[in-house]
Amino acid sequence: MRRWNGWGEESIHATIDEGARGFLEEALGSGTLPQDASLAAALARLPASRLSAAQLHGAPVPLSIEAEDRLRASFGQSLGDWLRLRFGQIGPVCDAVASPDAVEQVRPLLDWARQQGLVVIPVGGATSVVGHLTPPAGERPVLMLSMQRLRRLLSLDASSQLARFEAGVLGPDLEAQLRAEGWMLGHYPQSFEYASLGGWIATRSSGQQSARYGRIEALFAGGRVELPTSTLDIPTLPATAAGPDLREWVLGSEGRLGVITEASVRISRVPEREDFVAWFLPSWERGQAAVQALAQARLGLSMMRLANATETLTTLKLAGHAGAIAWLERYLALRGCAEGKVLLMLGFTGGAAQVRAMQALAKPLLRAQGGVSTGTLLGRKWAAKRFRGVYLRNALWEAGYAVDTMETACDWPRVTPMMQAMEHAGRSALAGHGERCHAYTHLSHVYPQGSSVYSTFVFRIGPDFDGAWARWQSLKAAVSEAIVREGGTISHQHGVGKDHAPYLGAEKGATGLRLIDGLIREADPGGLLDSGNLRPSTARAQP
Numbered sequence: 001m002r003r004w005n006g007w008g009e010e011s012i013h014a015t016i017d018e019g020a021r022g023f024l025e026e027a028l029g030s031g032t033l034p035q036d037a038s039l040a041a042a043l044a045r046l047p048a049s050r051l052s053a054a055q056l057h058g059a060p061v062p063l064s065i066e067a068e069d070r071l072r073a074s075f076g077q078s079l080g081d082w083l084r085l086r087f088g089q090i091g092p093v094c095d096a097v098a099s100p101d102a103v104e105q106v107r108p109l110l111d112w113a114r115q116q117g118l119v120v121i122p123v124g125g126a127t128s129v130v131g132h133l134t135p136p137a138g139e140r141p142v143l144m145l146s147m148q149r150l151r152r153l154l155s156l157d158a159s160s161q162l163a164r165f166e167a168g169v170l171g172p173d174l175e176a177q178l179r180a181e182g183w184m185l186g187h188y189p190q191s192f193e194y195a196s197l198g199g200w201i202a203t204r205s206s207g208q209q210s211a212r213y214g215r216i217e218a219l220f221a222g223g224r225v226e227l228p229t230s231t232l233d234i235p236t237l238p239a240t241a242a243g244p245d246l247r248e249w250v251l252g253s254e255g256r257l258g259v260i261t262e263a264s265v266r267i268s269r270v271p272e273r274e275d276f277v278a279w280f281l282p283s284w285e286r287g288q289a290a291v292q293a294l295a296q297a298r299l300g301l302s303m304m305r306l307a308n309a310t311e312t313l314t315t316l317k318l319a320g321h322a323g324a325i326a327w328l329e330r331y332l333a334l335r336g337c338a339e340g341k342v343l344l345m346l347g348f349t350g351g352a353a354q355v356r357a358m359q360a361l362a363k364p365l366l367r368a369q370g371g372v373s374t375g376t377l378l379g380r381k382w383a384a385k386r387f388r389g390v391y392l393r394n395a396l397w398e399a400g401y402a403v404d405t406m407e408t409a410c411d412w413p414r415v416t417p418m419m420q421a422m423e424h425a426g427r428s429a430l431a432g433h434g435e436r437c438h439a440y441t442h443l444s445h446v447y448p449q450g451s452s453v454y455s456t457f458v459f460r461i462g463p464d465f466d467g468a469w470a471r472w473q474s475l476k477a478a479v480s481e482a483i484v485r486e487g488g489t490i491s492h493q494h495g496v497g498k499d500h501a502p503y504l505g506a507e508k509g510a511t512g513l514r515l516i517d518g519l520i521r522e523a524d525p526g527g528l529l530d531s532g533n534l535r536p537s538t539a540r541a542q543p
């Protein structure tokens, strides 16, 4: 069973040992776990559904108004979502949940919802971290359209390397259905275990190995989108010069233009060999020079993930195994990677000869920056636990600490100033509350032109909701403002949702926002999908 107020399966528990706890206490002070609300208490706070009995009976697809279904569909995984659930300060929830089990049911459902004056929000895996699933406040009842039952592989064209899926399929299920036929997609966001194909497309997701397989915009080949009043079919073509690409309108549309019901994706053969290798470099500057050189040499690595010195230290401290880590650090110090060292995880994927050649070409570039390889052991451990690290969020909460992440991308000259500005903004925001903030950063998607910059902020939750909420809001605002000031995008991979919507204009400009608004108005003249994601919710006249 999936946790209702945290990450992942209830049966999977992450722990932090005494050493890690001491490290956090030294950095932040001792954490105190606030009293979690029980599920029963949270459910008791839900307002009644505003849908009438006549509406419930008249819907073309069965609707659930069960409190737990409504609760689970109305929350993602942002820290704001966690705070509301953990403290039992539930706030807005949807009025009903529809879970169609055939894509053909989506069209009549939307037509019916439009006639009833509802707001509809599509839900994939509910892993959003930017407030996508919070229902808008207002008079109109909100229906969550859950895609969870729409998960079939519809067709596989081996000669074109294309597979078509119902868009609600979750990462592991999608990969399993492809692997059964000897194929794979290779899209592995850290939320892979719960995120859906439609959600990836709607939020412009990026996977850990996007350097090889491409971000979702490169993988999404075409599909079907049910707009509020019509259907958009986008054919699969290897390339086209026929005007603007309609796929680009759907990518990042965050449920505002329509419901993606089917998607064709570009698939690959399962590679012969895959090695993840950990290197250490003496300093941030040399680590950044190494990843920049690797990206610009276009060697075709599947992954480059460079942690700064604080993230490297934190990773080593939270890993447990203090004896083995002490031995590793002595060895690294002898080889020139002492205090200030940074960890670089590299992915080499492909044919055996290709992997060998990439490694041979990468080695001199890494050595030129003082890089020290520790072989494949750490890389194998990372690969085995690549989707387990997220559970640490639960363990940190239980130790009394909240975790939030903020991410952007920018051109190379801005990368280091961006990292410094984001971390500084987080620390200053918490200092305003008399608290410390443990901030650290990695570059996880490295391009010849620049990089994503992904910062993590750990701080004490505090004893009550108001205080914790104020800490989070200050942090979010300060770091978002720093991102905008330093010339980064408000999101490289998490999307805009409601949390980042105020900062979208800095990137798109007034003309860009007008074009986006015009597109939304054209697709959705009656505001059926007026969730407030991407662009503020507007109380539009009903047809």
Ligand SMILES: Cc1cc2nc3c(=O)[nH]c(=O)nc-3n(C[C@H](O)[C@H](O)[C@H](O)COP(=O)(O)OP(=O)(O)OC[C@H]3O[C@@H](n4cnc5c(N)ncnc54)[C@H](O)[C@@H]3O)c2cc1C
Binding pocket: 076, 077, 121, 122, 123, 124, 125, 126, 127, 128, 129, 132, 133, 147, 167, 168, 188, 189, 190, 191, 194, 195, 196, 197, 198, 199, 200, 201, 202, 203, 204, 205, 206, 207, 208, 254, 255, 256, 258, 259, 260, 261, 390, 493, 494, 495, 533
């Ligand atoms: C621990 C953690 C790690 C993460 N790591 C990554 C990462 O590495 N890379 C990354 O890119 N993201 C990451 N994310 C963010 C999140 O997983 C992605 O944004 C993901 O793409 C959301 O997919 P979902 O199916 O969960 O969508 P949901 O959360 O259900 O919905 C997100 C938005 O998409 C819309 N939507 C969903 N399905 C459809 C559909 N079929 N049609 C139209 N609109 C739809 C929703 O209306 C909503 O606006 C992470 C999140 C968490 C919690």
